[in-house]
Amino acid sequence: MRLDQFLVQRGVATSREHAKSLILKGQIGLGLKPSLQITDKLATQLQTLKPQPKRFVGRAGEKLWGFLEQHPLDCQNKVVLDVGSSTGGFAQVLLEKGAGRVVCVDVGQGQLAKELRENPKIELHESCDIRAFQPSQIYDLLVCDVSFTSLRLLLATLAPLSSQLLLLFKPQFEVGLRVKRNKKGVVLDQEAINQSLQEFLTLAQNLGLKVCCVCESALKGKAGNVEIFILLERG
Structure with a gap:
């Protein structure tokens, strides 16, 4: 084994x-x-080994940490909007990197880890679709990790909220239901992935955003899909 x-x-x-x-x-x-x-x-x-404690509250934390190790962003004292915060993996990493405050928005409820829920630097908005969210400011950085929704449907909403956006592009939610997948849900059509990614990048540019980085996540999605970090900046 x-x-x-x-x-x-x-x-x-x-x-x-x-x-x-x-x-x-x-x-x-x-x-x-x-x-x-x-x-x-x-x-x-x-068999005598004890389970290793998790470093992050969710797998998303491992993904973001890996990206920032290779492509550092200045998070020190920044106010960050975390779209699709879920258990708080991204938020946890951002706080470790020095963020002053993280505003977490998620359509779900009761998902954010207790340790983050009780952190005074976290502002939580549950049961909230980002398209209905009422921002209190323009944020220093926006991060986004959403599932079951295409980023193409959200980008026009996200773009005005920050001059710097770090988005996790998930092929399984971008290419359409008819594209071939294996039994685990891994997208097998690389051409469809490439086309969908290019369409998204073109959309970003049409919204006045500059594509600064396109980088595969070191950690795959749960089913095994290769996910892609996209860093966009305005101006």
Whole structure:
């Protein structure tokens, strides 16, 4: 059995991607070198391992952290609008990077992690579609991680809210339902992904936004889709 599969089975990791991350960071093993394979003997030893505490409250935190490590943004004392905040993975990272305040907006309710809900630097707007949100200001930075909605339907609403936008482009919600997927929901038509991405970038430019960075997330979506960070700036 592969080590990543074993760690998920034993509850040490929440997913194979999470397990792989722990392994390659050297956080797994009893004096073992990082590896993606495991013998039966070592599996017996590893049964004594306790689950590793999660660093972030959601997988989104790992995605954003990975992006910012490669493409640093100045978050110090910034007021950030987090669209699609969910459990708060993005918000948590932004606070760790020095954000002064994070305004969280999500259509759901009761999802934000307790530790963030109680943080005085968090302003939470639940059961709120961003298209109905009443902003109190123009934000220093806007981040967006939404599901089951195309970014193309939101961009005209998002664009005026900040001069800097960092969006997570998820092919599974952008290419349309007729595009071929595997049983897990992973989009298999790369041409459709490329076309959808280009259409979105063109839309952004037509709205007066400059495309500053297009970068694949180091951590895939839960089903295995390759998601893409897009950094846009105005002016």
